[in-house]
Amino acid sequence: MTFAATQRSRSEDRRISPAFWVLLAILGTSGWAVYSGYGNARFGVFLFVVAGWMVSLCLHEYAHARTALHGGDLTVGAKGYLTLNPLKYANILLSFVLPIVFVILGGIGLPGGSVWIERHRIQGRLKHSLISAAGPLVNLVCAALLLVPVGAGWLDDPATPVEWHGASLAGMPYSPLTCAFAFLGLLQLSAALLNLLPVPGLDGYGIVEPWLSYKTRRAVEPFAPYGMLAVFALLWQPEVNRFFFDAVYGLMHLFGVSDDAFAALGHDLFRFWQD
Template identity: 75%
Template sequence: MSFADTRRSNSEERRISPVFWVLLGILGTSGWAIWTGFGAAGFGVFLFVVAGWMVSLCLHEYAHARTALHGGDITVGAKGYLTLNPFKYANALMSFVLPVIFVVLGGIGLPGGAVFIERHRIQGRLKHSLISAAGPLVNLAFAVLLLAPVGAGWLDNLPGTTQLGPYQVSVFPAALSFLGLLQVSAALLNLLPVPGLDGYGIVEPWLSPKTRRAVEPFAPYGLLAVFIVLWQSQVNVWFFNLVYNIMGLFGVKGGYADLGQYLFRFWSH
C-alpha cells in the first residue's frame, strides 16, 4: 500500500458518518422548534431528547475509541469506531436501543458498552484506566454544557412556551434539564465499580490477576444487577436525590427536569 493509499484509508476511517449528521440535524431542528415555539411542544421535546441522548452515546463510545487509539490500539479505526456511526459499534442493542427504551420508559440514563478494545496492544495501567474513564467524562461534560445555561438563567425568556395548568412555562430549558438529568445519571451509573461498567474498567488494571479472574464471570451480568437494584423503590429514591443534588450545584431545580420529562412523554397526557 502506498503512502497516499494509507492516508486515504485513515481519512475514511475517521470520516464522520452520515448517520451522525442526521442525528445532529434532528437535534438542531427540534431544538429550534422548541426554542421558537414551533409545532407541538411535547413531540419537539421528544425528538430533541432522543436525538441528544443518541448523540451523547455516540460521543461516549467515540471517546473510548479515540483514547484507545492514542493508547496503542490502532485497530479501532478499521472497526469504524471513529466515524461516530452507531451501527459500527459492537453491540448496538446494549449501547443504543436499550438506553433509548429506558429513557422512554423510566427517564434513566442507562449506560451501555459497545467498543471492543484490544487491550493487549495497550501498555500501562493508567492508559487502561483513562480509556474506561473517557466515556463517563463525556457524559459529565455534556451535563455541564446542558445545565449551566439553565441554572444561570440565560434561557428564562424564550418565545417557546407551553401552558401547563395556570402556568406558562419555557420549553427549551425544561428539555435541556431533562437531557442533563440523563447525562448525570448515566455518568453516575457508569462510574460504579461494577463488572461490565466503566467504573470497574477504571479500577480493574490495579487489581491483582487473581481478583480479576474471580470477577470476570460476573461481567456480563453487572448492568442487569444494577438495574435490579435500581428497581427497588428506596434505592431509586436515593439515586435520583443524588442526581437532583448534583443538578442543584448548577442552580437547576429538579422540578425543571420533571417538567422536561412530562413534556417528553407527550403520548401519556
Template identity: 70%
Template sequence: MSFADIRRSDREERRISPVFWVLLAILGTSGWATWSGYGSAGFGVFLFVVAGWMVSLCLHEYAHARTALHGGDITIGAKGYLTLNPFKYANGLTSFVLPVVFVLLGGIGLPGGAVFIERHRIQGRLKHSLISAAGPLVNLAFAIVLLVPVGQGWLDDAPGTTQVGSTTVHVLPAALAFLGLLQVSASLLNLLPVPGLDGYGIIEPWLSPQTRRAVQPFAPYGMLAVFVILWQSQVNVWFFDQVFKIMELFGVGGFYQYFGQYLFHFWQH
C-alpha cells in the same frame, strides 16, 4: 500500498458517518422547534432528548475509542469506531437500544458499552484506566454544557412556551434540564465499580489476575443488574436525590427537570 493510499484509508476511517450527521440534524431541528414554539411541545422535547441522548452515546463510545487509539490499539480506526456511526459498535443492543429503552421506561440515563478494544496492545495500567474513564467524562462535559445555560437563566425568555395546567413552561430549558439529568445519572451510574460498567474498567487494571478472572463471567449482566436495583423505589429515590443535588450545584432546581420529563412522556397525557 502507497503513502497516498494509506492517507486515504486513514481519512476514511475517521470520516464522520452520515448517521451521526442525521442525529445532529434531528437534534438541531428539534432544538429550534422547542426554542421557537413550533409544533407540539411534547413531541419536540421527545425528539430533542432522544436525539441528544443518542449523540451523547456516540461521543461516549468515541471517547473510549480515541483514547484507546492513543494508548496503543491501532485497530480502532479499521473497526469504524472513529466515524461516530452507532452501527459500527460491537453491540448495538447494549449500547443504544437498551439505554434508550431505559430512558423511555424510567427516565434513567443508563449507559451501554460497546467498543471492542484490544487491550493486549495497550501497555500500562494507567492507560487502561483512562480509556474506561473517558466515556463518563464525556457525559459529565455534556451535562455541564446543557445545565449551565439553564441554571444561569439564559433561556428563561425563550419564545417557545407551553401551558401545563396553570403553569407556563419555557420548553427549551425544560428539555435541556431533562437531558442534563440523563447525563448526570449516566455519569454517576457508569462510574460505579460494577462489572461491565466503566467504573469497574477504571479499577480493573489494579486488581489481581485472580480477582479479574473471578469477576469476568458477571460482566455481561452488570448493566441489567444496576437497572433492576434502581427499579426498587427506595434505591431509586436515594439515587435521584444525589442526581438532584448535583444539578442544584449548577443552579437547576426541580422545576425544569420535572416539566422536561413530563413533556418528554407526551403520550401519557
C-alpha cells in the same frame, strides 16, 4: 499499499459518518422547533431528548475509542469507531436500543454497550483506566453544557410557557426548551454516575480493574455481562431509586440548577404519549 493510499484509508476511518450528521440535524431542528413554538412542543421535546441522548452515546463511545487509539490500539479506526457512526459499535442493542428504552421507561440515563478495545495492545495500567474513564467524562461535559445555561437562566422564555396537565405555567421560567435541556442534562449526570460505579461491565469497574490482582479479575469476569442489568433492577426498588435521584439532583444543584421542577417538567413533556 502506497503512502497516499494509507493516508486516504486513515482519513476514511476517521470521517464523520452521515448517520451522525443526521442525528445532529434532528437535534438542531427539534431544538429550533421547541424554541420557536413550532408544532407540538411535547413531541419536539421527545425528538430533542432522544437525538441528544444518541449523540452523547456516540461521543461517549468515541471517547473510549479515541483514548484507546492514543493508548496503542490502532485497530479502532478500521472498526469504524472513530466515525461516530452508531451502526459501527459492537452491540447496537446494548449501546443504543436498551439505553433509549430505559430513558422512555424510567427516565434513567443508563449507560450502554461498548466498543471492543484490544487491551493486549495497550501497555500500562493507567492507560487502561483512562480509556474507561473517557466515556463518563464526556457525559459530565455534556451535562455541564446543558445545565449551566439552565441554571444561568439563558434559555428562559416566558412567551412560550410549559403546559402541565392542561394548565399553563405562564409567568414562570419554565419554557419547553429549558425543561428539555434540564431533562437531558439529568440523563447525562445519571449516566455518568451509574457508569462510574465499580460494577463489572461498567466503566467504573474498568477504571479499577487494571489495579486488581489477576485472581480477582478472573473471579469477577463471569459476572460482567450482567452488571448493567443488575444495576437497572436495583433502580426499580423505590428506596434505591429515591437515593439515586437525590444524588443526581444534588449534582444538578452544583451546576446551578437549584429548581428540580425543570427536569421533572422536561420528563413530563418528553412522555408526549401520556396525558
